Amino acid sequence: KAGVTQTPRYLIKTRGQQVTLSCSPISGHRSVSWYQQTPGQGLQFLFEYFSETQRNKGNFPGRFSGRQFSNSRSEMNVSTLELGDSALYLCASSVGTGPNEKLFFGSGTQLSVL
């Protein structure tokens, strides 16, 4: 079974631009979550999607948005990039319906904002 796939692996953007990251979950998984990882803050929850609906959202500004498609694939978008958005963006998937679901992570997209 293929794992969680994130594309692209690396991105370099400049301030003010926007970026779209993609995540394909493990086959059969319906829940996709996004996390931002920085050296100072660790992993911080961005949002979670289940069956195309946002189920939960973290404390990030509105510049961060996401969506999920009918095949469970998800995208996240960051508009008007700032230097502080430089981070590793990790996507995780789970079946999404049980009380003790484990999250499986992708290898992430490393975003650098110049």
Add this chain to the structure above:
Amino acid sequence: EDKVVQSPLSLVVHEGDTVTLNCSYEVTNFRSLLWYKQEKKAPTFLFMLTSSGIEKKSGRLSSILDKKELFSILNITATQTGDSAIYLCAGGVYNTDKLIFGTGTRLQVFP
């Protein structure tokens, strides 16, 4: 505010040593405590703990949860260089896949 605190932040040991990593949590609607190992990019799942006092083991790794003291430990015995990684602790919340992560413990094992 929900928080997960890990200690120590960093640990340097020699092969064969035993290490204990600590995790304390304050998570609203707490469901479970999870441990992940992050070597390069993708955190890989180690343990999920939901009940107090029941030790989970996987080879040289073991973990236990104390829901009264809001605390968990991860033990690694007979450490190997391949154990070098960042170990992440996270609190799970009911009815969601949201995890509250600590900042991690960086373990370095030297031969």
